[in-house]
Amino acid sequence: MSRKRDRMARWADESTVARFEVAQANQEQVLAESALRGERLVAATRLVLMALLFVSQSFIARMEGEVLPADPLLRGAVFLYILGAVVMLVTVWREKANPRRAIWRPVLATLFDCGFFGFMAWRIIQDSGHLNAPMLAASCAVVIAFSVARYSWLHVVLSTVLASATYVLASWMAGAFSLSLVSFVLGCYLSLGLLIGLVNGEARRMFLTLRRLDNLSRFLPRQVVDRVMGTGDGTLEPMQREVTILFSDIRDFTSLSETLPPRAVLELLDDYFGHMSQIVMGHGGIVNKFLGDGMLACWGVPDGDPRHAVHAMQAALDMRTKLVELNAWREQRGEAPLRIGIGLHTGVVAAGMLGGAEQHEYTVIGDAVNVASRVEGLTKTLGVDILVSESTWRAGEGRFQGERISEERVKGRREGVVVYSLNGFARREERELSTALSA
Template identity: 65%
Template sequence: MRRRDTPHYSNEALVLATSSLQGERRVAVIRLVVVLLMAVSQVFIAWGGGETYSPPLDGVRLQAIGAYVFFSVVAIVVLLRQKPHPNRARWLPVPTTLADTSFFSFMAWHTWRLSGLFDAGMLCASLGMVLAFSVVRYSWWHVLLSTVLSGAAYALLSWVTGHGSVGRISFVLICYAALGALIALTNSDVGGMFLNLRRRDGLSRFLPKQVVDRVMQLGDASLQPVQRDVTILFSDIRDFTTLSETLDPGQVLEFLDDYFGHMAHIVMARQGIVNKFLGDGMLACWGVPDAREDHAELAMRAALDMRAKLEDINAQRVQRGLPPLRIGIGLHTGVVAAGMLGGAEQHEYTVIGDAVNLASRVEGLTKSHNVDILVSERTWLMGGGHFVGERLGEAQVKGRREAVVVYSLQGLRTATDAPAPLLRAASGT
């Protein structure tokens, strides 16, 4: 159960308060329109049509109508100046519901007191409209308040005037209760769907799709920090600084958006998550938030897919007279800490650890080895059985005492290729 003092609960409450305030503004406008239409129906249509029954238009009735019109106008002005706030959203519908119920009940009672006539149908319809107003209310108890007040007003006036049998009153009350229950359930479902859509949209701005799906399904607790064995992929575009100098800022962004769109799609198609974009670089990982045994193999397959996609991109660039792109991709498998960082305003699901730094270092070695994809020995041992590669030996990387053994990733192993363990043995490992 979510605590009320958590940022997530506060955000949800503010979203509901905003929706409720918009709904109250609509109700205020409709209330005023309804009063004007009722005046037209009673004065011009009923009296003009020569109906035998018409409510007495005495001073008290005119004062009540004037007060209700004034209340309706004030409500519109006040609501237009209000800002969404959860506390105000809880009490704001209370005075308007009391005023609506009191006005229609008083009009029915005053008509009966002067003329002896009681129109149960008109009272039932007007109180039903008050109940219908609660469809835009903040919470279920607002619906309960409208249901109770409408039912109580109808039952009391029917009993006082002697125009309602037990059977008739109970039937109307059952109808009100059914309508109130339907409105409450609908409000709950629609409100829940609205919050989920808003939340998914907000999370999608900062988190990978797999992470968003996990949060929506299991809640925030599913993204508590964990320590897990993962495979990290780091890639960047070679000589990007020189390339970007020939483009204006808008063209640079357009180019990167197109390029990262293709590469991110490949990562997600291979069940990975794009952790972040770093200028012309991309950090992706496999094995989080859900653990899986084949994360190294999936990452290596994604690297080969990125190479193939780059060939397609370069073919189009050459046709347009543009220079081909070159990228470097480094992969490493190791233990990281994975979880959410950030406050209520902005979240980031990230991986932290030596494995991330080493993947970046391995990618940097692609330049000195003149290859586009390098894989650390740990990654190769976990997923290399399905691939063809070459052991390039040991290399020293910045910030690490031990040398790193790297392999060039050449492609998928076919039936005619020697198994990966034999390749390693032939290389002296």
């Protein structure tokens, strides 16, 4: 028995590690997609920069009486840079995101940019004997700015170092090296690189946080999501706990769906589940899954809730009220009203992440889940819309009105299940609810 438990624990650990590795890979892929979009923007901006450089040095310079030396190496370098910029734009626009390329592509692009501007400065020094310091300083600053949308903060460091080295080397080659001037320019580069690095890192964290928040919000209530975001995934680790399970089902949905086109069926379910899910999460429950026209929700996990049964029964009554509103709207549009059955049961379950590395979900497993499903099935035979088991009724703290219906035999269970109808709130509960709403 001990060996079996050890094996199960080892398999659980391996599954957790695998899920972590897949999550890490997915995160890297998301960042690579963001970096690819950024690199596309940089590639387009690079061509715009060259167009502005051509206009300023060809037309505006001639208007000002400045004639650039007819240097074939200079023109050849410009031609090769423009050709390389076009190739880079076409390449990044056609390829798919890849984390490995997201790391190395910016390195090559930064070397390409700094090499071009450094060569341009060197040739101008060779031809005219002096350095166009303002143009070189601006060009190197643009190289640093290109790293604002790149994959890693290391790319910001690389562009800052290479841009600074290009400016220092060109100043030294022109004999125009001034410690005060160069230190000021390098200070500006360092400030620009630091700011871009901080913004880059913050945007990266914000993007991943929002994506994770969106994923968790799909099946967890907001207060639980906040806790998971604050404490980590430990909240979602496997546990055994008493919970209250709710099963709901739309009556005669098969017959209804046969009269509607598939798109209309999907729109109907989307609207219905949207309203019911909000009610569940509004009462602190989680929507575990949708089963065709059915829904499985639970209270008490992943956060403990000593009043899980009360909250589940309140949600069931609110679902009944919401259905009345939905049917009134449907009748106005000439559509048939919906009828639902809801079953609740309180018991012990195992809850946690289930599935392999590629696909997994947070779910609950145990006899309590099966009993809740059977209780929901009894709503059809007993002719009521909401049934709760005796364990749920006792945990309701006397806050609800209802009556004992019968003790029923259900499939897969030797003992009978005592079920109660749930008619509404007790008077005391109604007064408390009214007070809470007015407050």
